[in-house]
Amino acid sequence: MKPVRFGFKTLWPWLAALVAVVIMHFVLTDRLDAYFFTILMYAGINAILASSLNLVSGFTGQFSMGHAGFMSVGGYFSAYITTVVLASHADLFADPVLAPLVFGGILVASGLVSAGMGYLVGLPSLRLKGDYLAIVTLGFGEIIRVVVLNVDTIGGARGMAGIPALSSFAWVYGTLVITLFVVWRLIHSQQGRAFLAVREDEIAAEAMGVNTTSAKVRAFATGAFFAGVAGALFAHYLRYLNPATFDFNRSFEVIIMVVLGGMGSLTGSVVAAIFLTILKELLRPLQELTRLDFRMVIYSVLLIVLMLNRPNGLFGTREVSDFFRKKRKGAAS
Amino acid sequence: MKKFRNPLVAGLVAVAAFSLVSCAKKEVKMTSSAPTGNELLVGEVGSMTGGEATFGMSTHNGIVLAFEKVNAAGGVKGKTLKLISLDDQGKPEEAATAVTKLVTQDKVIAVLGEVASSRSLAMAPIAQQNRVPMITPSSTNPKVTEVGDFIFRVCFIDPFQGTVMAKFATETLKFKNVAILRDIKNDYSVGLANFFKETFEKSGGKITIDTSYSAGDMDFKSQLTTIRTKKPDAIFVPGYYTEVGLIARQAKELGLNVPLMGGDGWDSPKLKEIGGKAIEGSYFSNHYSEEDQSPHVQKFIAEYKAKYNIVPDGLAAMGYDAAIVLIDALNKAPEMTNTAIRDAIAHTKDFQGVTGMITLNEKRDPVKSAVVLKVADGRFKYQSTVKP
Numbered sequence: 135m136k137p138v139r140f141g142f143k144t145l146w147p148w149l150a151a152l153v154a155v156v157i158m159h160f161v162l163t164d165r166l167d168a169y170f171f172t173i174l175m176y177a178g179i180n181a182i183l184a185s186s187l188n189l190v191s192g193f194t195g196q197f198s199m200g201h202a203g204f205m206s207v208g209g210y211f212s213a214y215i216t217t218v219v220l221a222s223h224a225d226l227f228a229d230p231v232l233a234p235l236v237f238g239g240i241l242v243a244s245g246l247v248s249a250g251m252g253y254l255v256g257l258p259s260l261r262l263k264g265d266y267l268a269i270v271t272l273g274f275g276e277i278i279r280v281v282v283l284n285v286d287t288i289g290g291a292r293g294m295a296g297i298p299a300l301s302s303f304a305w306v307y308g309t310l311v312i313t314l315f316v317v318w319r320l321i322h323s324q325q326g327r328a329f330l331a332v333r334e335d336e337i338a339a340e341a342m343g344v345n346t347t348s349a350k351v352r353a354f355a356t357g358a359f360f361a362g363v364a365g366a367l368f369a370h371y372l373r374y375l376n377p378a379t380f381d382f383n384r385s386f387e388v389i390i391m392v393v394l395g396g397m398g399s400l401t402g403s404v405v406a407a408i409f410l411t412i413l414k415e416l417l418r419p420l421q422e423l424t425r426l427d428f429r430m431v432i433y434s435v436l437l438i439v440l441m442l443n444r445p446n447g448l449f450g451t452r453e454v455s456d457f458f459r460k461k462r463k464g465a466a467s
Numbered sequence: 468m469k470k471f472r473n474p475l476v477a478g479l480v481a482v483a484a485f486s487l488v489s490c491a492k493k494e495v496k497m498t499s500s501a502p503t504g505n506e507l508l509v510g511e512v513g514s515m516t517g518g519e520a521t522f523g524m525s526t527h528n529g530i531v532l533a534f535e536k537v538n539a540a541g542g543v544k545g546k547t548l549k550l551i552s553l554d555d556q557g558k559p560e561e562a563a564t565a566v567t568k569l570v571t572q573d574k575v576i577a578v579l580g581e582v583a584s585s586r587s588l589a590m591a592p593i594a595q596q597n598r599v600p601m602i603t604p605s606s607t608n609p610k611v612t613e614v615g616d617f618i619f620r621v622c623f624i625d626p627f628q629g630t631v632m633a634k635f636a637t638e639t640l641k642f643k644n645v646a647i648l649r650d651i652k653n654d655y656s657v658g659l660a661n662f663f664k665e666t667f668e669k670s671g672g673k674i675t676i677d678t679s680y681s682a683g684d685m686d687f688k689s690q691l692t693t694i695r696t697k698k699p700d701a702i703f704v705p706g707y708y709t710e711v712g713l714i715a716r717q718a719k720e721l722g723l724n725v726p727l728m729g730g731d732g733w734d735s736p737k738l739k740e741i742g743g744k745a746i747e748g749s750y751f752s753n754h755y756s757e758e759d760q761s762p763h764v765q766k767f768i769a770e771y772k773a774k775y776n777i778v779p780d781g782l783a784a785m786g787y788d789a790a791i792v793l794i795d796a797l798n799k800a801p802e803m804t805n806t807a808i809r810d811a812i813a814h815t816k817d818f819q820g821v822t823g824m825i826t827l828n829e830k831r832d833p834v835k836s837a838v839v840l841k842v843a844d845g846r847f848k849y850q851s852t853v854k855p
Contacts, residue, residue: 167571168597169564169572172567173564176564283651291653291654291657292585292608293559299592368560373592376585378559378585415568418553421554430516
């Protein structure tokens with residue numbers, strides 16, 4: 135992996151993407167059919183989750199099964215702020231200037247809270263390897279869920295209703311672009327090469343002077359940050375939170391997206407997240423036709439077929455940008 | 468060259484998949500939004516799969532029965548009713564997607580569902596926002612209908628069920644000390660337990676111990692041992708049938724010979740299968756009793772049995788009631804617009820449903836009675852009807 139210099143030449147595609155998101159926001163909002171819009175929003179949120187988990191699982195090689203846990207931390211924290219703390223300032227969210235500022239601040243705050251959790255969990259458990267780490271993170275996700283179930287101020291088992299609808303297309307896809315940008319910059323930096331070294335060979339990395347635990351914790355906390363932001367976006371789109379949403383099945387869904395797209399490919403994570411989100415809905419008419427619930431069976435069969443044919447995922451470790459670069463090289467030579 | 472081909476192929480596959488996706492989607496849209504001259508589309512969201520699938524299936528059966536009956540009799544204003552059922556796998560976010568699809572894609576005139584309050588709470592804001600009337604058959608959480616004026620229900624709410632059992636325990640059974648064993652993971656169970664506690668303590672009773680378990684637990688001996696030391700007259704277990712059956716068995720094994728009490732979550736033939744002899748002598752509140760000799764109840768049971776070959780449970784009756792309340796409103800509504808249908812539903816008064824006389828109050832909740840059943844001789848024996 136070659137280092138990428140920071141400058142306009144590498145920055146412009148990202149800025150263009152952000153501008154495109156804003157334009158799309160004004161084109162799509164209230165014009166696109168609500169059903170497709172819902173799918174689009176879920177796809178975007180899932181893409182944020184998958185690409186942030188890819189930083190941990192794909193690039194740093196740490197198998198985490200607690201992503202839903204971080205998502206629920208962010209979701210519940212932000213919902214608590216907007217529905218309980220700011221309950222008497224509901225007019226704040228109607229203000230066209232203040233609302234985005236406040237919501238943006240809340241998104242960052244929920245990411246930070248989630249990252250803090252990631253740091254706390256990561257510090258002791260990232261000294262573990264492979265299977266052990268998986269079990270610890272799985273346990274963490276369940277702990278969060280059970281804690282939420284027992285806290286009455288955030289709804290407990292009844293769930294939290296009446297969350298204001300603040301997530302919009304621009305927020306979700308803007309966050310996705312920022313997530314991708316941060317992860318991409320990170321893995322092309324000196325920090326990121328430490329992550330990759332840990333993935334490739336932990337002992338060798340340690341021998342070369344990489345502080346492996348610290349590198350792992352950093353990747354983990356960064357992943358948790360974006361999972362928290364995704365949770366906050368999810369909470370303010372669905373407008374209802376229930377602890378059952380964030381069980382380990384949710385973590386597995388994200389893992390499936392990462393593995394299917396390719397461990398170590400951001401493009402893969404985004405494509406797989408969007409593809410799987412749409413696939414689930416696409417199979418609905420089939421269920422209506424056959425009157426049988428084949429939906430999840432076909433979903434699973436498709437996953438098996440894809441994994442058999444492409445064991446490294448759809449993209450392996452390649453990115454979209456690689457195709458362009460290769461093409462350009464091919465033309466020059 | 469070979470290296471170059473692989474990712475390209477993958478990319479092409481992805482692009483092909485996406486174009487396929489978008490094509491298929493367009494087709495779906497075209498077929499489903501086609502004008503239906505002689506049909507009225509009604510949507511249903513239910514958990515056909517997932518942990519509470521038996522509830523979802525029962526409700527679905529009840530709704531289908533009501534629709535077939537009205538269609539056989541000529542439909543509503545000469546139009547046949549068509550039901551579109553979508554599965555939500557028991558997940559709130561799936562329920563939200565499903566109801567969005569029903570409302571925006573299929574353009575249904577009303578939505579029936581969901582069984583559980585957690586899913587209904589995710590669906591209600593969407594139905595309200597799109598101004599499509601929604602009737603939930605059995606979501607007992609008070610918050611569901613508080614979402615807005617398009618959301619209705621045909622079942623009584625948690626406070627009432629908890630109150631009914633507390634009243635029954637103090638007035639009929641003359642119990643003084645009751646232990647509570649609630650399912651902490653379940654919103655419904657927590658709600659019932661809270662309202663039971665409130666009413667029971669108000670009428671002079673004492674909650675000796677308030678402890679909890681989590682749905683999916685298999686062993687309850689530690690909680691039951693603690694409860695045994697408090698010597699209660701009864702244990703209030705407002706959970707679902709699987710755990711309740713196991714709790715009954717383990718209580719008997721520990722020599723804890725007191726009746727259990729609960730809510731409509733007990734209502735399943737599985738309760739007797741799992742609980743066996745141990746569950747005998749326990750009481751629970753329900754929406755209806757198959758032993759109720761009223762002609763409308765017996766007629767419903769006969770029709771249901773003829774179609775599905777089983778005796779309907781409470782949820783089937785609730786599903787049926789939700790459907791006939793909607794059909795009644797459709798018949799009465801002057802025109803098939805959202806607001807006209809909503810107003811017609813809101814004006815439901817003294818409507819004879821299987822689960823009792825239904826009158827919707829200004830909070831869009833029904834005012835109706837509950838029945839208390841006793842598990843005896845392997846069946847649910849009708850005890851008494853508790854009026855609101």
